[in-house]
Amino acid sequence: MAPSRSGPNLSRIATSLGVSVATVSNALSGKGRVSGQLIERIREHAAELGYVPSQAGRALRTGRSGVLGLVLPDIANPLFPKIAQAIEFAASAAGYGVLIADSRGDIATQTEAIDRLVERGVDGMIVIPRRATRISSTTCPVAIIDTPSTPGNTVSADHWQGGREIADHLADLGHRHILIIGNNQESSVQNDRVGGIRAGMRPGMHSETLWIDRLEQDGGRGCPLGLAEKARQGFTAFAALSDLQALRALTELQQAGVNVPADVSVTGFDDLIWSPVVTPSLTTVRMDMDRIAGIAVSALVATIRANRIREGMLVTAEIERVAMQLIVRQSSGPAKPAPETSEPKT
Amino acid sequence: MAPSRSGPNLSRIATSLGVSVATVSNALSGKGRVSGQLIERIREHAAELGYVPSQAGRALRTGRSGVLGLVLPDIANPLFPKIAQAIEFAASAAGYGVLIADSRGDIATQTEAIDRLVERGVDGMIVIPRRATRISSTTCPVAIIDTPSTPGNTVSADHWQGGREIADHLADLGHRHILIIGNNQESSVQNDRVGGIRAGMRPGMHSETLWIDRLEQDGGRGCPLGLAEKARQGFTAFAALSDLQALRALTELQQAGVNVPADVSVTGFDDLIWSPVVTPSLTTVRMDMDRIAGIAVSALVATIRANRIREGMLVTAEIERVAMQLIVRQSSGPAKPAPETSEPKT
DNA sequence: CTGAAAGCGCTTACAG
DNA sequence: CTGAAAGCGCTTACAG
Known part of the structure; x- marks a missing residue:
């Protein structure tokens, strides 16, 4: 026998309320036509029971995992935590989870990490590639965050x-x-x-x-x-x-x-x-990490929502460049007039 | 009709080879008794077709997602990327994926993040709590990384x-x-x-x-x-x-x-x-982040392997303290003899 | 050694 | 407005 979950499932709510699972599902998702009164009763009961929908069941049925993969070269590098955070913000705002994969700066590891994410059924992924890597086509939509000089569907700071x-x-x-x-x-x-x-x-x-x-x-x-x-x-x-x-x-x-x-x-x-x-x-x-992450995530989400999964799909046709912003602090100031020689020796 | 996946599944391999899905499953996992020759044929064919097992199907059936959750207060804080990386290393070595949740230093967000991870079906989670938070019991095993002065099942640097x-x-x-x-x-x-x-x-x-x-x-x-x-x-x-x-x-x-x-x-x-x-x-x-992460992950994995999921399970009975190591560099040197006054004014 | 069957929890046409 | 049923892909007893 297959192991059952710890918490209640749709079927338990259904029998306990004397209705069908379909109705419970519809009431909870607000999709099918269910009478307002019944919706109320069902939602209340579900909350009471502490019902948590099973992502596994849903994913199997819908073919969507609700998870995005994030591949980065080295999260210990001080540049990446900020971008990872921005991506996590954007993804979680869009209702997605984020599965991270640190490629340890290694190209083979990066390839393997991408494969692993695909196995785990991510709906799409964001790759910050190891220096000048081309991402081989995968089975899910991919957004790349890199330099504008990288060819392909990339979002990046300018x-x-x-x-x-x-x-x-x-x-x-x-x-x-x-x-x-x-x-x-x-x-x-x-x-x-x-x-x-x-x-x-x-x-x-x-x-x-x-x-x-x-x-x-x-x-x-x-x-x-x-x-x-x-x-x-x-x-x-x-x-x-x-x-x-x-x-x-x-x-x-x-x-x-x-x-x-x-x-x-x-x-x-x-x-x-x-x-x-x-x-x-x-x-x-x-x-502007938030902007970059926002563009990458929403491009990805739009692709996921619109199309069914296709081979090696890329999410942005054009390169997006996000402007950088100068922050003036104390370490820069007016130049001292040149001392004796105005031309530096090289 | 439920949408079908892009890639091949067990059933396709099975029919294409004229055997049953059970046999294919057994051959691939090496579990049931299948003749060496058939195993060979099946694996070869699976590889040829580029078969990628569906985590969703497996998760639904086994009740295990193969994913660990990582909750941290603020990944942009320079201390956490290293620990996140160490955890990702340890988890991925143990065959687990890592779903991150940044609680943005906020307790309410932290609670919500934990709930979301549970919804997503993580098999266990590692929490680096916001200052002195007690983790309310969840439906999956939890390991905490914090200070030794935190009560509960915690691993931490000393x-x-x-x-x-x-x-x-x-x-x-x-x-x-x-x-x-x-x-x-x-x-x-x-x-x-x-x-x-x-x-x-x-x-x-x-x-x-x-x-x-x-x-x-x-x-x-x-x-x-x-x-x-x-x-x-x-x-x-x-x-x-x-x-x-x-x-x-x-x-x-x-x-x-x-x-x-x-x-x-x-x-x-x-x-x-x-x-x-x-x-x-x-x-x-x-x-020693690798050590701390290793302890947390392996305690978690051991608990997951051993028990079925139980309410609010904690993975380590004792607090584990990991020694810190002094790194002497140039910024410290012999004290200068005190100048005039040996007693600093306060 | 191999296969038929059940069932994990969900959603979605479809029938009533 | 509500329900019965099929099926997503997998694994695991169980029968042969």
Whole structure:
């Protein structure tokens, strides 16, 4: 015999009330024609019994699980918790549960994670892909959150425009020599940001990009990036491609006795949790996670509602770009007039 | 008619192979007695067809969903992503999916989230409760991750012992006047940590606790904690109750021209992502998330496997405490001999 | 070793 | 307005 559930089911409510299960189902869902009075009685009784509908039964019957999958590369990376939260908000507002799968930054794991989600019967999924992965067609609708430079049905922040915001801000403050600090030349997000910053250079401005190998300091022993030296060479603004790198830059400069923002400005990207907490608080650029998550989830939900499941379905035909917003805090300020040499040595 | 799935089901494999669904099911699961040869044929054919078992059907039949719920207060809080990741690892290694529910720090939402997870048919759940919440008994096994000071079946890091590690470390370095910095007097985690630090004070040592109202700086305009002044008063060590506060302290001191670790030491808790990244890298105390998650998940899985679902079942009779580990980095060093006054003014 | 049958809980045409 | 019945896909005793 199949095991029965702990709680009451439709049939128990039905017999206990002397009506049919169909009527109970209709009354509870408000779908079939049931007299107002009976609806009342049934709902009351169901609540009394603490009836909880079985998702398994419903899913089997309707072919819908009411669950969305979320695949991300590494939730411990400080950028993703916010987006995961925004997706959970949006999904749960739309009545969906969220099944997470952390692909641990690994492509094979990502593929496997996607398969597992399909097995679990998700109605659709949102994938934040590992760097430049193409998602092989799956058996359910997929929305991708990535860079605009990724081809396909993607929603994303406009990282390039975010870069322009930074460039404009620094230009307005009179900075002419900008050191861009990144840690991953393969990242399309970082490349888009660099592209935006460069495109925002005005006549007489000049930028140079420093790629850091390792963000952590080796064994805690410290291996400075030589930023104080860069400041001496004439760079007055340090534009990091993420707040984590901005933090690295900010603290190294402070430790070296370079004052931020009096001597040099530091900016970041992403408005991560510590940005408003550090001294000086960090000027950065924020993406509207709620908006991005909302677009992805509602595109997904619309597809699920409209169509039956089809092979490798993608939910957005066009790429959606969501504007990033500049947050000016204390770490950026007017450029100091160049000291002796106006042209930094390279 | 009920909608049929996109992919093949047992019945299709069965007819296509001229055997019964029971045999196919047995062959695939390896349970009933099926001849080796037939098993081979069936599995091959299933793979060829790209058969994916329906979780809905299985769940309905077995009463198990193969999914665990994870309820947490705020996944954007930097402490939780790591634990969420560890839980996802452990669960997925045990063959379970993880449905997340972010309670947004709100107790009502937390209750609702738990109900929703039950509706979705999770086999068990892990709750990281909002501050000092008691979990009302639910219809499925529950494991709680919290402080040891929480009563009930809880697994947790030993925050008190973590505090002792910090106190011992600072004492060994010769520090006598310790300023403890916290931001939440209601938090049992922070109180346990304070308790541990205080308990580790040696004769001649003295500590004072500073509770910060707001971690962020108001509107980015800056509202210093007055730590430089505290340093002048004779405090040589600043023990923050979390790395975020440590970061606040570290950058404020640096900005004020106080050198860390030459002038004063700064320590944190939790080994968050930026701890090894800042200059100087941060001495902190780490909890073994993998261990905690492993204990919670395996206790849950064992309960699920052993018993049928019962009302408000709790999975661990005893509180499990997992030791925290001191990570010494550059932000802590030998105490400077006290300047003029050895007794700090309070 | 293999198959026929029941049943998990639900929803949805359809008949009354 | 209400009910009887079919069926979603699976697993598990049970019979052969």
